[in-house]
Amino acid sequence: MIKLQYMARHELLLLLKDRMAVVWMVILPLAMTAIMGLIFGGLGGGSKEETGLDIFDQVVPGYAVMFAMFTVLSAAGGILEEKERGTFKRLLISPVPRWSLLGGKLVAQFLMGLGQIVLMFLAGALVFHVQLGDSPVGLLLITLATCWATTSLGILLVSVIRSRKQIHPITTLIILGSSAIGGSWYPLFMMPKAVQQVARITLVAWAMEGYNRLTILGGGLADVWVDIGVLVLYGAICFGMGLRLFRFKEA
Amino acid sequence: MSVVTVEDLYKDYGDVHAVDGISFEIQEGEIFGLLGPNGAGKTTTIDVLCTYTEPTSGRAVVAGHSVTVEPDAVKRAIGVVPQEIALYPDLNAAENLRFYGRMYDVPRARLERRIPELLHLVGLVEHARKRVEHYSGGMKRRLNLAVGLLGEPRFLMLDEPTVGVDPQSRNAIFENIQALNQEGLTILYTTHYMEEAELLCDRVAIMDQGRIIALDPPHDLIKALGTGIIHIGLRDPPDDALLGRLESLPQIKSVVYRDDSLAFETVDAEHALLGIIGLLNETSVAMTSLEILEPNLESVFIQLTGKQLRD
Numbered sequence: 001m002i003k004l005q006y007m008a009r010h011e012l013l014l015l016l017k018d019r020m021a022v023v024w025m026v027i028l029p030l031a032m033t034a035i036m037g038l039i040f041g042g043l044g045g046g047s048k049e050e051t052g053l054d055i056f057d058q059v060v061p062g063y064a065v066m067f068a069m070f071t072v073l074s075a076a077g078g079i080l081e082e083k084e085r086g087t088f089k090r091l092l093i094s095p096v097p098r099w100s101l102l103g104g105k106l107v108a109q110f111l112m113g114l115g116q117i118v119l120m121f122l123a124g125a126l127v128f129h130v131q132l133g134d135s136p137v138g139l140l141l142i143t144l145a146t147c148w149a150t151t152s153l154g155i156l157l158v159s160v161i162r163s164r165k166q167i168h169p170i171t172t173l174i175i176l177g178s179s180a181i182g183g184s185w186y187p188l189f190m191m192p193k194a195v196q197q198v199a200r201i202t203l204v205a206w207a208m209e210g211y212n213r214l215t216i217l218g219g220g221l222a223d224v225w226v227d228i229g230v231l232v233l234y235g236a237i238c239f240g241m242g243l244r245l246f247r248f249k250e251a
Numbered sequence: 252m253s254v255v256t257v258e259d260l261y262k263d264y265g266d267v268h269a270v271d272g273i274s275f276e277i278q279e280g281e282i283f284g285l286l287g288p289n290g291a292g293k294t295t296t297i298d299v300l301c302t303y304t305e306p307t308s309g310r311a312v313v314a315g316h317s318v319t320v321e322p323d324a325v326k327r328a329i330g331v332v333p334q335e336i337a338l339y340p341d342l343n344a345a346e347n348l349r350f351y352g353r354m355y356d357v358p359r360a361r362l363e364r365r366i367p368e369l370l371h372l373v374g375l376v377e378h379a380r381k382r383v384e385h386y387s388g389g390m391k392r393r394l395n396l397a398v399g400l401l402g403e404p405r406f407l408m409l410d411e412p413t414v415g416v417d418p419q420s421r422n423a424i425f426e427n428i429q430a431l432n433q434e435g436l437t438i439l440y441t442t443h444y445m446e447e448a449e450l451l452c453d454r455v456a457i458m459d460q461g462r463i464i465a466l467d468p469p470h471d472l473i474k475a476l477g478t479g480i481i482h483i484g485l486r487d488p489p490d491d492a493l494l495g496r497l498e499s500l501p502q503i504k505s506v507v508y509r510d511d512s513l514a515f516e517t518v519d520a521e522h523a524l525l526g527i528i529g530l531l532n533e534t535s536v537a538m539t540s541l542e543i544l545e546p547n548l549e550s551v552f553i554q555l556t557g558k559q560l561r562d
Contacts, residue, residue: 003354
């Protein structure tokens with residue numbers, strides 16, 4: 001257990017040491033949020049005072065989920081990088097239990113995703129004056145469920161793809177595709193019915209439905225328990241498959 | 252007392268026999284060399300000994316523990332310096348050592364003493380706070396070695412630890428290895444550089460295609476070869492009568508014809524050469540090339556396998 005903690009702390013240290021991390025996790029998401037909000041803020045017709053709605057109420061959770069996926073899945077891709085570099089093998093021949101090795105990495109990825117979403121909502125509340133709704137517990141649970149599902153998707157992708165060269169283009173495609181149809185860029189409930197149906201296969205759709213219900217529509221925990229449940233289940237399936245398919249050693 | 256015992260070890264990857272039935276022992280305090288070209292099975296042998304790979308069959312005991320039955324006990328007794336630079340480029344030397352030290356269960360207080368010691372040993376004290384990505388190849392190799400020593404192993408395996416290293420770092424690594432050995436550390440050293448094996452190793456096992464084809468102290472291997480190898484390229488293959496006459500010349504221990512050339516093993520290359528040239532002239536055999544190989548492990552290898560050690 002202590003080694004799992006060390007492993008997780010090591011992963012977070014590596015993130016801090018990565019000079020590009022601040023660009024990817026802080027500057028880019030906030031800049032994009034601001035730009036999208038400013039560009040599309042004037043297009044929806046009435047102002048916030050009239051409708052009670054603001055473009056940032058959609059953009060902030062949308063980009064929070066999208067960038068959490070980028071953060072978590074690129075950290076997951078780091079496992080393949082470690083395999084290529086030989087550090088993964090070095091850890092396998094050190095007296096570290098395998099589950100501590102992988103578990104530490106997964107815990108760190110989960111925390112990175114969590115940090116990303118919290119950062120976006122903090123900035124959203126302080127800078128963009130986003131409404132956070134009336135259910136902090138609901139918000140917390142949907143966030144935890146989203147991070148769990150994303151982390152699990154990461155281990156599944158790493159287990160299936162196995163090639164460092166392929167992982168980044170494929171995850172980028174998955175993130176952008178699911179963000180586009182899942183409601184990260186545009187509210188799900190305003191999309192055509194058919195798109196809404198297809199979008200159900202993405203974790204983004206469930207996360208965004210939950211966030212929209214809690215923030216824009218002012219719902220409570222009772223309104224989002226299905227979304228939370230689906231995300232937990234989604235995560236469990238990906239996690240189970242991922243662990244089953246994960247290879248510690250390359251044959 | 253032997254620190255490593257390997258008996259009839261086989262490791263197959265599909266149809267490939269990476270290790271094809273090898274046996275050897277490494278004695279306490281010895282520097283044991285595994286010498287061979289790329290693909291000879293050196294790394295696979297290390298992979299088995301460090302518990303990374305399970306053998307297909309056979310037995311390997313390291314520091315009194317079977318690699319298959321008690322892999323954890325083996326892991327705690329050994330240090331491994333892999334062929335790859337298995338370090339985190341974004342971290343500095345001290346951070347790399349600290350992380351791996353924790354993975355090797357080095358208690359915190361001891362680790363904080365051990366890190367400067369190791370940095371001193373490999374000559375990286377001044378660079379301790381510099382990111383590894385900015386290190387030269389030689390500095391990375393030295394840190395790679397230091398990481399292998401964190402767990403205070405009684406047996407250290409080094410897999411080609413000098414590949415891509417400047418001469419200065421190479422000498423530093425040699426000195427480190429010799430000093431560690433003086434303190435009693437048993438070492439397995441793989442390389443495809445002859446000079447390294449000759450310089451460092453008490454005994455050398457020459458590996459080719461998964462097998463050990465010779466195992467002795469370097470000096471004995473070279474002595475067994477005689478004092479010289481002569482290669483003479485021929486335009487046309489010699490007949491058996493000529494081969495017989497060549498073999499019966501004085502100073503010559505053996506002669507074989509392969510790859511369009513005659514390979515002589517001689518007692519004394521210079522004296523043998525005169526006789527050989529004389530006979531070839533007399534029989535009007537056309538020569539295309541002539542080469543005298545220094546008596547060293549390289550010529551031992553060529554003589555044993557008929558091929559060059561380096562690519």
